[in-house]
Amino acid sequence: MPSHTTRSPAARGSFTSPVIDYEPAPAPVTGPCPPPSPAALHRRTPRPLRPAPAAAPVAPQPAALFADAALRRVLEVIDRRRPAAQLRALLAPPLLATVVTHARLRHAAPARLRRVRLRAAGSGSTAAEVFATYTRGERVRAIAGRVELVGPDRWQLVALQIG
Known part of the structure; x- marks a missing residue:
């Protein structure tokens, strides 16, 4: 029976x-x-005008005021500066659990909405998409969501993504 010896890759071939x-x-x-x-540095070169982008539907002013206040309160709950119970009227129930989960983490610096x-989401003025930036220490972070009109004069945050 032949003996099996280990040969190097160079011996076996490349x-x-x-x-x-x-x-x-x-x-x-x-x-x-x-x-x-x-002369080349100070030359005025005519540039063709670009067409203006299509105007996005404008969200109603009450939605903007509500979104600003709701996002500030969400960040305050995450930083443990405000109790989570104060968000019940502002957030859809599944989102409250998400915010409470984020509040379990300790943060070195408080969040500041910037x-x-x-x-506006769609042709009606019953919903709007929200995009925001906030800082935590030196870092800039993003937060996004959707607010909807759930009553005659009552807005609610129904979607939330915290970055």
Whole structure:
């Protein structure tokens, strides 16, 4: 019976093949580019005007005020500066559990809401998409959601994504 000895890969043969160089040969460099002339730096080049983007539907003002207040309160609950029970009227029930889960983590710095933008969702004024940024220490983070009109004058946050 032949004995099985371990042979090195070099002894068994190479499993690789040489790589073929497909790159073109480098072009010779003649020198640095000359600096632009002062006239070229101050030349007024006419640019064609771009068409204005299609106007997005505008969210109603009450939705904007509600969204700003609701997001501030959500961040305060996450930072444990406000009890979660105060969000019951503002958030849909599944979202309250999400916010409470985020509140279990300890954060080194409090969150500060910086910018809130709204866009109407659909042709009616009964819902709006919310996009916001907030800072926590030196980091800038995002938060997004959807607010809907659930009563004659009552808005509610029905979707929330915290980044």
